Amino acid sequence: MMRGRFTRRGALLGLTAAVIGLGAGLRAEAAAEAASDSERIVTLGGTATEIVYALGAGARLVARDTTSNYPPEALSLPDVGYVRALSAEGVLSMAPDLILAEEGAGPPEVVALLRAADVDYIELPEGFSRDMTVKRIEMVGAVLGREAEAEALAGEVLATLDAAAEAAKAQAGDAPKRVLFVLSAQGGRIMAGGDETAAKAVIELAGGVNAVSGFSGYKPLTDEAVSLARPDVILMMDRGGDHDMAAKELLALPAFQPTPAAESGAVIRMDGLRLLGFGPRVGAAVRDLNHALYGG
Amino acid sequence: MVAATENGMILNGLRQSRARRAHLWLGLLLLGSCLASLAIGASGTSLWQGVWRALSGAEISQMERVILWDIRAPRTGLGLLVGAGLAVSGTVMQGLFRNPLADPGIVGVSSGAAFGAVSAIVLGGLLPVGIATVFGQYLVPVAACLGSWAAVSLLYVVATRGGQTSVATMLLAGIALGALAAAGMGLLIYMADDQQLRDITFWQLGSLGGASWAKLGAVAPLLILSVAAALGLGRALNALSLGEATALHLGIPVQRIKRLAVLTVAVATGAAVAMTGVIGFIGIVVPHLLRLATGPDHGPLLINAALLGAALLLWADVIARVVIGPAELPIGIVTALIGAPVFLWILLRSRGVMGL
Numbered sequence: 001m002m003r004g005r006f007t008r009r010g011a012l013l014g015l016t017a018a019v020i021g022l023g024a025g026l027r028a029e030a031a032a033e034a035a036s037d038s039e040r041i042v043t044l045g046g047t048a049t050e051i052v053y054a055l056g057a058g059a060r061l062v063a064r065d066t067t068s069n070y071p072p073e074a075l076s077l078p079d080v081g082y083v084r085a086l087s088a089e090g091v092l093s094m095a096p097d098l099i100l101a102e103e104g105a106g107p108p109e110v111v112a113l114l115r116a117a118d119v120d121y122i123e124l125p126e127g128f129s130r131d132m133t134v135k136r137i138e139m140v141g142a143v144l145g146r147e148a149e150a151e152a153l154a155g156e157v158l159a160t161l162d163a164a165a166e167a168a169k170a171q172a173g174d175a176p177k178r179v180l181f182v183l184s185a186q187g188g189r190i191m192a193g194g195d196e197t198a199a200k201a202v203i204e205l206a207g208g209v210n211a212v213s214g215f216s217g218y219k220p221l222t223d224e225a226v227s228l229a230r231p232d233v234i235l236m237m238d239r240g241g242d243h244d245m246a247a248k249e250l251l252a253l254p255a256f257q258p259t260p261a262a263e264s265g266a267v268i269r270m271d272g273l274r275l276l277g278f279g280p281r282v283g284a285a286v287r288d289l290n291h292a293l294y295g296g
Numbered sequence: 297m298v299a300a301t302e303n304g305m306i307l308n309g310l311r312q313s314r315a316r317r318a319h320l321w322l323g324l325l326l327l328g329s330c331l332a333s334l335a336i337g338a339s340g341t342s343l344w345q346g347v348w349r350a351l352s353g354a355e356i357s358q359m360e361r362v363i364l365w366d367i368r369a370p371r372t373g374l375g376l377l378v379g380a381g382l383a384v385s386g387t388v389m390q391g392l393f394r395n396p397l398a399d400p401g402i403v404g405v406s407s408g409a410a411f412g413a414v415s416a417i418v419l420g421g422l423l424p425v426g427i428a429t430v431f432g433q434y435l436v437p438v439a440a441c442l443g444s445w446a447a448v449s450l451l452y453v454v455a456t457r458g459g460q461t462s463v464a465t466m467l468l469a470g471i472a473l474g475a476l477a478a479a480g481m482g483l484l485i486y487m488a489d490d491q492q493l494r495d496i497t498f499w500q501l502g503s504l505g506g507a508s509w510a511k512l513g514a515v516a517p518l519l520i521l522s523v524a525a526a527l528g529l530g531r532a533l534n535a536l537s538l539g540e541a542t543a544l545h546l547g548i549p550v551q552r553i554k555r556l557a558v559l560t561v562a563v564a565t566g567a568a569v570a571m572t573g574v575i576g577f578i579g580i581v582v583p584h585l586l587r588l589a590t591g592p593d594h595g596p597l598l599i600n601a602a603l604l605g606a607a608l609l610l611w612a613d614v615i616a617r618v619v620i621g622p623a624e625l626p627i628g629i630v631t632a633l634i635g636a637p638v639f640l641w642i643l644l645r646s647r648g649v650m651g652l
Contacts, residue, residue, distance in 0.1 A: 063622060081623030087505055088367050090622035092359065093339035109506035113367055118358030219486070 037145065038098035038120065042091055044083050045102030047279035048124055049074050051140045052100065054280040055149045063094040065105075070273055070281075088113040100140065102126065128201035130161055133278045153280060160283025161205070168207030168290040177293050179208040180231035180261070183218045188253050191220050198276040203235065206289035223255035232260045233293060237272035268292045315596035318589070322603035326376075329610040333372040336614050338621035339363055371507040375613045376606045377519040378504070378572050381564035383605020384526045386579025387598055389448075391533035392557045393455070395463050396584065396646065400565040401576035402639075403470030405447045407477035409569035412443020414496050418484045437515055441566030447473050448558045448565075502573035502628030504613045511571055518567035523602055526560045529553065530595035537592070575628050577635020578605050584642050608634075 042063045043049040049068035052061060058073060065083040068074045080091050083102065088110045091099065096119055103126040105111060115121045122143050124136045134154045141150020181199035183191040193199035194215040203210050211231040212221065221229075234250065247267040256262045270289065274281045335343040341363045349356045382400065389398040389405075400406045416439035423435075431438055451473060455466035485496055532553040535543035544550050568575070582605045586597055612630040619625055 066623075078622055081620075085503075085505075085624075085626075087338065087617060087622065087624035089363055089617065090338045090624055092363060092367075093337070093622050095339075107506050109508055109511070112508070113362065116366060117362040217489070 038143075040094070040096045041098045041100060042080065042094050042096040043068060043100045044080070044086065044091075044105040045100075045124070046070065046273040047136065047277040048100045048102050048140065050273070050277065050279040050281070051137055051153075052144070054153055055137075055141060055144060055146045057144045057146060060144075062096060063091070067273065070271075086110045086114075088117075092117055092119070098122065098143065100124065100143065128198040128276075128278050130158060133157060133161070133282055136278075137280070157280055157283050161286060162283075164283055164287035164290055165205045165207075168205065168286065168294075171290065171294045172207035177208045177232040178211040178230060178260075179203045179233045179235050179293070180211040180226070180229055181235045182250075183237070185236075185250055185253065188255075189220050190223070190226050190253070190255055191218055192226070193218050198278060199235070201278075202275055202282070202286060202289065205286045206293060208233070208289075208293055221255075223253075226255035227258045230259055232264070233266040233268055234261050235268050235270070235275075235289070237275065238269040239272070312591070312593065312596070315590035315593060315600065318586075318600050319596065319603070322600055322607065326603045326607045326610075329607040330372055330376065333375060333610045333614055334364070334368050336618060337363065337368055338618055338624075343368075366508070370509050370512045371504050371613065372610065373512045373516070374507040374571060375504050375610045377512075377516060377523075378568040378575070379578060379606035379609025380523050380602040381519045381568045381605075382575065382578040382609070383582040383601040384523050384598060385561045385564045385568075386605075387583040387594070387601045388526050388529060388533065388557050388561050389579070390583055391529070391536060391594055392452075392554065392561075393466060394537055395466060396642065397463060397467060397580070399577070399580035400444070400561065401574065401579060403451055403466060404473030404477060405444050405451070405561065405565050406569050406574045406576070407474045408447025409440040409444035409566045410574050411477040411480045412446075412566065413437075413440040413570045414481050414484050415439055415443070417496060418488045418492055434514060437518060437567050437570040440570035441518070441563050443477075444566040444569065445559065445562030447477070448562050452554075452558060502575040502631075503616075503624070503626050504572055505617075505624055507571075515567040515571050518563055522560045522564040522567070525556065526564070527598050527602070529557055529560070530593070530598050533557070533594040533598075537594075573626075573628065575609070575631050577631045577639060578609055580642075581635045581638045582608060584638070 039060055040062045041052065041057075041060050043052055043061060044065045046065075046067040046069060049061070049064045050070055052058060053071050053074065058071075061074070061077055063078045063080050064074050065086070066079055066081060067083050068077075078094065080094065081087060084104065084106045086105065086107070091110075091114060099114055099119055099121045101111070101114075101121065102124050105123075111121075120143075122139070124139055125132065127135075134157070137150050137154045137157065138147075141147050141153075181193035181197070181203065183193060183199075185191070192212055193210070194217060195210075195213055196216040197218060199218075200210040211229040212225065234256070236250075247265065250256065250267060251262040251265060261267070268289065270285065270292075273279070274285045275289070331343075341360055343364060346356060346360050346364045348354075349360075385405075386399045389400065389403075390396055392398070397403075400409075413436050416436045420435055420439075451466065451469055454469040455462060481496075485493065488496060532543070532548050535546045535548045536550070536553070538546075540550050543553075582601050583597065586600045586604060590596065590600065609627075609631070612634065613627055616625045616627040616630045
């Protein structure tokens with residue numbers, strides 16, 4: 001939390017962190033062997049949970065975080081809170097023997113405490129690509145002692161993903177559709193996905209181009225920037241229930257009115273975890289998004 | 297006339313002894329709260345068992361050690377100091393502004409501190425190397441203290457004219473300050489990267505969740521010093537309540553006391569906000585309850601406020617960590633749920649008295 005950049009103390013901290021990191025790395029190697037028989041697993045992050053279930057180890061889970069909403073069985077597990085606002089004692093109260101966390105779980109102080117406890121803590125790296133998807137599946141497979149299942153799952157996911165991406169490329173041709181990913185349009189303020197986001201990656205795999213660029217992460221856009229982006233399609237997460245603004249209402253926002261998307265009424269909604277999680281369902285998500293964009 | 301004075305003196309004497317006795321009771325309450333904070337948690341790890349095993353030299357598991365020593369103990373320490381700091385800040389501000397609605401959370405001082413902290417997180421990397429080295433891990437708390445100091449000073453300048461503070465002006469100026477700080481934070485949030493953003497959201501919710509020995513070590517000196525300094529302000533604040541001119545005639549160095557009071561509030565609020573985010577209502581609920589129970593004498597009031605503030609925050613934290621376990625509620629929600637109704641009740645009770 002304290003920013004000690006460019007300081008001697010910072011350098012010292014960095015060194016310490018590197019040593020601890022190295023130690024954690026070694027521990028993770030050891031853990032991969034030791035934890036293969038772990039019976040009380042807590043997953044922090046929707047994709048981690050999904051992979052554990054996909055490898056047939058769902059029965060070994062004892063708790064999950066709020067973002068883990070798939071498969072439906074996961075919802076019956078105790079919820080340890082939002083993945084970025086965890087409570088150290090809360091997680092430890094589930095008496096886990098393995099914590100499978102996605103990178104970005106936090107706050108950092110809590111993660112430091114979890115690592116200090118006598119529990120194997122495995123961190124799955126972030127990354128929105130086919131390689132990282134496979135890497136995460138293989139990592140979980142190794143930790144759970146289910147390497148064969150992981151290999152099969154990874155092969156299956158890759159086959160679906162590659163086929164979908166191949167088809168998408170062919171379909172898009174020289175005139176790919178411009179897709180604007182809208183994270184939220186609360187109060188008419190449009191929060192869109194820019195560079196270095198899962199949204200951009202999945203849009204490109206599905207044969208589209210991200211309609212906005214020049215900023216990283218998810219940022220609020222001015223109405224004029226949205227109009228200038230001229231999106232052909234608006235892509236949103238399907239949160240179900242009353243959270244969703246009706247497509248008509250959304251496209252009636254001043255920002256969208258001059259865009260091709262409003263003209264054709266093109267709003268696509270997909271489940272957030274499936275679309276952006278880069279987990280076992282990423283291939284199917286890319287295929288479905290591609291069909292939604294260009295018609296299957 | 298004589299009878300009335302005697303009655304007054306008897307009442308005063310009664311209240312005084314009651315305030316003194318309250319030290320003992322509140323001290324015991326605080327001790328109990330500390331024990332509760334150490335003993336109660338989502339995991340059900342037993343404090344007694346852990347202590348017993350540690351004392352008898354038996355094996356204590358790594359998990360128990362982490363939960364009791366690395367998670368609960370620094371959290372209890374932080375809650376204790378922050379609760380005392382916030383309650384004392386509120387008491388001093390109410391004395392300084394001669395006005396019962398002054399509270400760091402309500403009049404924008406906490407927002408100023410949060411703005412300072414967020415600035416340090418986002419812009420800290422841009423500082424020249426030398427400056428960052430001097431402050432080290434104190435950079436965020438110090439920046440938060442500067443933010444709250446600027447807010448208190450500005451508030452005092454705007455709301456005080458000729459030694460009199462207008463309640464309405466102070467509240468309105470507080471709203472303006474809060475809005476200004478929120479705008480500044482909005483700007484910084486836009487500039488922040490993902491990691492910084494995660495650090496920032498924590499400040500807006502308020503939590504004791506990230507407590508660690510390192511964090512506690514960074515703010516403990518600031519909070520202990522400012523609370524200790526505030527405890528010495530009792531007599532001066534009593535004199536100030538009669539008006540600045542009278543206080544001056546009573547031999548109180550008014551200007552110096554005012555500067556000292558502003559400084560203690562700034563440091564206590566800043567350090568508290570830097571570590572736990574914006575936690576509201578402790579600074580207003582605690583002094584009010586105590587004044588109702590034991591009278592307005594600032595001497596014992598300040599000590600009682602420190603004790604009760606610490607106890608209240610510790611209990612709020614215990615509630616926050618068990619009520620939706622294994623997840624955790626931001627503590628700001630708990631204090632607001634307790635504090636906001638009390639605040640409204642105070643407003644209703646004193647309507648008409650303060651010219652609102």
